[in-house]
C-alpha cells in the first residue's frame with residue numbers, strides 16, 4: 001500500500017502516517033512548508049513540500065499511489081481558513097483525474113448530518129464557515145466518479161485508543177487514532193466505497 005497523505009503534519013495526519021508505517025506501508029506526506037514533519041524520518045516515508053490546493057503540484061506527486069488520504073482542515077474556524085476543505089477538494093479531484101488514481105479518503109464534519117441534537121444545532125450556528133466549506137468539499141467529491149469515502153466526525157481527541165464505531169446518520173467524539181485506524185482500514189479493505197461514514201468512539 002502506498003498512500004499520499006495531505007494534512008500530513010496535522011494530528012490525524014500524523015496518526016495515519018504512524019499507523020501506515022507500522023503496518024509496512026509506503027507513505028508520501030505532503031506538507032506546506034519544509035519545517036513541518038521535520039522531526040519524522042523513516043525509510044518508507046517521503047516528505048514533499050507544496051500547496052495542496054495546487055492541482056498541477058498535486059498531480060506531479062500523485063502518480064503511483066494506491067490511495068489519497070486528506071486529513072486537511074482549518075486550524076481556526078474562519079471563512080478564509082475553512083476554504084482549505086473546498087479548495088483542496090477541487091485540486092485533489094483534478095489531480096486524480098489527471099493521474100488515474102481512483103481511491104480517495106477524506107475527513108469531514110459530523111455537523112453535516114441532517115439530524116442534530118441541541119448541541120449539534122448550536123454548533124452549526126457557531127461555525128457556519130466550516131459547515132459551508134465542508135459541504136462544498138463533499139458535494140464536489142460526491143459528484144465525482146472516484147472511489148471516495150468521507151469520514152465525518154464530531155470532536156477529536158488525542159486519546160490513545162484507536163477504536164471507532166461507524167454510522168450512516170451521526171458522528172461523535174472519537175480519537176484521532178481511531179479516525180486514522182478507520183482511514184487505513186478503508187484504504188486496505190474498501191468497505192465503504194462511495195459512502196459517507198459517521199465515526200464515534
Ligand SMILES: NC(=O)c1ccc[n+]([C@@H]2O[C@H](COP(=O)([O-])OP(=O)(O)OC[C@H]3O[C@@H](n4cnc5c(N)ncnc54)[C@H](OP(=O)(O)O)[C@@H]3O)[C@@H](O)[C@H]2O)c1
Pocket residue numbers: 006007008009010011012013032033036051052070071072073074075081084107108109110153154155156157176
Ligand atoms: N478537531 C476537531 O475536533 C474536528 C472535528 C470535526 C472534524 N475535524 C476534521 O478532522 C480532520 C483532522 O482534524 P485534526 O484536528 O487532526 O487536524 P489538525 O491537527 O488541525 O490539522 C489540520 C491539517 O490541515 C493543514 N492545513 C490547514 N490549512 C491549510 C492550508 N491552507 N494549506 C495547507 N495545509 C493546511 C494543516 O497544516 P499545518 O500543519 O501546516 O498547519 C494540518 O496539517 C480535519 O479535516 C478536521 O477539519 C476535526
